[in-house]
Structures are given as C-alpha cells and as structure tokens.
Amino acid sequence: MDLILQGIAKAFTLLIHGDPEVIEVTLLSLVVSLAATAVSLFIGIIFGTVIGLARFPGRQFLVSLINTGMGSPPVVVGLIVSVLLWRSGPLGLLSLMYTPYAIVIAQCTISLPIITGFTMASIQQVDPRLRLQILALGASRWQYLWILVKDTRLPLLAAVMAGFGSVISEVGAAMMVGGNIDGQTRVLTTAIVQEVGKGDFGLAIALGIILMALVYLVNLALTIIQQRSKPR
Amino acid sequence: MTTDMPDTIPALEAGDISVVLGGHKVLDIQSLQVRPNEVLVVMGPNGSGKTTLLLCLALLLKPASGTLSYGGVPVLDTKQILELRRRSAVVFQDPLLLNNTVWENVTLGLRLRKVKSDESRARAQEWLERFGIAHLARRQARLLSGGEAKRVSLARAFALQPEILFLDEPFNALDSPTRQALLEDFQSVLRETKVTTVMVTHERNEALVLADRVAVIISGSISQIGTPEEIFSRPADEKVAGFVECENILNGIIVTKQDELVGIAIGNNVIEVVSDCRIPERVSVCIRPEVVTLSNYKSFSSARNCFTGVITRIVPSGALSRVEIDCGFPLVALITKRSADEMGLENGKTVYANFKATAVHVIKR
Secondary structure: OHHHHHHHHHHHHHHHHOOHHHHHHHHHHHHHHHHHHHHHHHHHHHHHHHHHHOOOOOHHHHHHHHHHHOOOOHHHHHHHHHHHHOOOOOOHHHOOOOOHHHHHHHHHHHHHHHHHHHHHHHHHOOOHHHHHHHHHOOOOHHHHHHHHHHHOHHHHHHHHHHHHHHHHOOOHHHHHHHOOOOOOOOOHHHHHHHHHHHOOHHHHHHHHHHHHHHHHHHHHHHHHHHHHOOOO | OOOOOOOOOOOEEEEEEEEEEOOEEEEEEEEEEEOOOOEEEEEOOOOOOHHHHHHHHOOOOOOOEEEEEEOOEEOOOHHHHHHHHOOEEEEOOOOOOOOOEHHHHHHHHHHHOOOOHHHHHHHHHHHHHHOOOHHHOOOEHHHOOHHHHHHHHHHHHHHOOOOEEEEEOOOOOOOHHHHHHHHHHHHHHHHHHOOEEEEEEOOHHHHHHHOOEEEEEEOOEEEEEEOHHHHHHOOOOHHHHHHOOOOEEEEEEEEEEEOOEEEEEEOOEEEEEEOOOOOOOEEEEEEOHHHOEEEOOOOOOOOOEEEEEEEEEEEEEOOEEEEEEEOOOEEEEEEEHHHHHHOOOOOOOEEEEEEOHHHEEEEEO
C-alpha cells in the first residue's frame, strides 16, 4: 500500500514541477504517434476507398488480409520492421534502426490496416444510389472519390480514433525498433516498462497518468467533432 | 400526328438500346426520341425497365449495345459522357442528399461544374426560394422531412439549369397532400423553364398533368408512345390497356357491320361500337369505368349500348364508388358516391348500364 501511495505522490510532484525527462518522453510519444496516424490516414483512406469501390480478382483475399492486419500483434510488426531495417537487412542502408523514424514506420504498419479497414467499411456503407446521384451531378472520377470520403467523414473519425489509440498505447514494436534509448527513442510506453522493471513506480505512474490523459484528450476532441455534426 | 418524325433535331435519341442483367435482356428499345422542350413521361408496371431506361438515357448505365445521341451528336467516349452529365440533371425517387447543409447540397453540382461562386450563390438562392425552402438553407439536409428533402433535391437539379432533366418517380414516397403541393409547384416550374424532361412514373395522374407525350414500357420494350389522350383512350394493345387501368377489357368477335358501326358479340350480348374492324375479326373491347353510366330505369339516352345487370359488389374509394355489375359479362362502372347513394345502389339490385358507341376502344387481336 505504501508503495502505491508513494508512487502517486511522486507522480504528482513530477507532473506539477514539469520534470524535463517526463516532458521529453511525452512529446516524443505524441509526435511519433501523430505522425504515424497521419501517414497511415493518408495512405489508408486512399487504399480503403479504392478497395471499397473497385472490383478486381483477388479482392476478397486482400480484404481478408486487411482484416487480419487490423488485429496484428505489435510485437510481430516490430519483428518484421526490425528484420527489414536491420543493418544487414534489405533497408539496412537507410540506417533507420533505433531512430524515431523506425518507430513511425512500425506504428504506421500497425495503424494502416485499421484505417484502411474502417475506410473500406464506411465507403461500402454508402447507398449505391447516392453514388449514382453524385455521378449524375457531374462529378469527375476524382471529385466523386473526394465527395464520398467527405460524406463518410464521421465513420472516418472512428478510424482516426482507433488508429491513434492503437499506436500511442503499443509497446512491443516501439521497444523493438526504437530500442528505448534515453533522449532519443524513449516513448511513454517503453519508459513505463523500463521504470516498472527498475521498481521506480512513481515515474511509471506519472507516465501512465499522462498516457491515459493523452488518449482521453484526443478521443474527447474527436468525439466532440463527431457528435456536433452527427446527422441524427 | 404526334408520332410523326419531328422536323427539329431530337434533344435525345436512343437506337437499339439493350441492357442485359444476369443473362436476361431487361431492356430492348428499338427507337426513342425526346424532342426539345417536351415532357416525356415513361410509364410502365413495376419491373418493366423504366428506371433502367432512364439510367441509360442519363448516361449512368452503359447499355450492352445500342446508340445514344444528344442533340444529334452520338455519345462515344468517357470524356464526352462527363461533359453531357454536366449538362443534364437527375432526380431520383429518394432525395439522396449528402450529409451536409441544404445550401451545400444545392450548390454541390454547381461547384463540380466550376460555376463562378457569385453565380452559383444566386442560382442556389433563386431555386431554394422557388421551391419555398430558402429558410432551410442552413439546416442539416439529412434531418429534413421527406417533402422538404424532395424539394431540396429538385432545387439542386434546377439550379444546374440542365438542358435535359431526368426524374425517376420523384413524387413516389410522399404522402398525398405533400405530393399534391409539390406536384403543383413542379408543374409550374416545368412550364416556366420549358426544360426538356424525361420522367418515369407509374402514376397516371402525373402523366395526365405533366406529359406532352407518354411512352408505355412493358417487359423492357416500348409498347406505345403518344399523347396522354391517345394512350389512355386508345391503348395500342391489351397489355397497355391493362396497365392504363382500362378496367373493362372484354374479348369478342365482330358480328355485324353497318358503315363505321360494328356489333361485337361478347357471350350472348352484342356491344355496338364505332370501329373500322371487319366481320369476323377477333377483338378486345376496352371500356373505361368512367364512361359507364348507371340508372334505375331503362333510359332513353342517346347511348347505343344499354344492358341490364345485377350489382355484385360496390367498392367505395374516396368520393367515388366502383360498382361491379354482372350483365352476362362483367362490367365495372365508376360513379360518384353521392349518386350511388341517391340511386340506392346495393348488392343484388338490378340496374341499367349505358355507354356510348364512341366511348369504346377496340383493339384487334
């Protein structure tokens, strides 16, 4: 019991005084996960829209791959990205291993199937007659896709929440490809793992509170947008 | 004759259009012309291919074969299709509004066509006002009632100032008063803009009120095309007659002929009709229920046909009563409820049914 109370007390001291290490770790976490979400959002919306609308051989197989990817374990993703970025690996020349970029790549790989899957599902839910109406209004191919994506923006917000939530809170891939290097690739989750390992519960709890607060704030913001423009 | 070739170039012309779905030929149109500034109403039973035809004409469905020309220019490539779609407008049965404000919806087509924002604003405002929904401009489109949403979709179409307007059963899902009000507004807008219009419906009233010409499509092909009067009073064949609710369709054979007046034997009765048929041609006789009058006494009216019959059923429908009579052949009369009450009509009562020789339409079989 003492351990927990001391931990919480220390956490508040660290938070109130704005401990530089805590701030650094928090900022890196935010930057890396937002970047990963943004990149996979950009690619995922395009992929999801195309796969949602197009009919081609092997489509069903591709969809099943995406659905599997939506639940892929971050540790396995970390493993694959590590193999690719390893000094002697296919992308070893880029020297990205143990850099924040490596974490962005790994987290992108985790959130891309999630955002692609959500986009695909929401695009497919659009009434086929509405699609016809958009074409009838004189939309070119690109205008058509753009209108569809805009019209499904509410379900797409769910994709953003799910994507960001999955990457900010994953630890396996960030640990493996980032290496939890102090001042370079240490993010909230890897730091928590390390502090708990060391028995420094105060710092771990402080970081845990920040992580929860971040996830909550981002989702709160998206929820406000979603509910404000909800049609019903 | 209205079915003659027009002198002007048709606004839209289809030749040998066929659409195949799941190995079935669902549409087979040999030739169809839409004349500039006319309102062509396409009617037909459910599943007859009306909507499929409309989609083909509006370049939203590629037919398996056939040609389409807009203003005499054949439609060939995809680029042309986009340009032509931007010169027409389509209103579907459902309003199909985007999840946005009314204003955004009405201006969307204009923005896609890159109409300048001043002009686009003016046009959207004009048509929102014209359809009486300017006060809804800032509202979320998907929160509107059915009638309001329909008005938005019509305003959206007219704001585009289309050269051809396509409508697919636009008033179908509305309740009766809403429908009536909107139909009146729509009718005056059509008269004012004189936009070339192709409209699909199965409502006979809409055709009578709006159409310059009516095309009846049955089982994927056009059975008859002509003015509403031609279609409703002189259906080309039994199927059209059945569809346009010519309720009394009797099969008979010509037995007498005196100039234009022929006698048609239907069972043991003979109906006198004005027709150019000869003895002994087999014919179908169409008698619209509205032309049959009933009386309690054998009247001395000028009607050539008078039959004694027994009422088998009376079905009230609004201000009218549909009276079924057995005259040796079944006959349906449509009379006002008030006169039915005044005459004391009831099941089993004997009445006299009259109709003129000129009110009967004869179809050769």
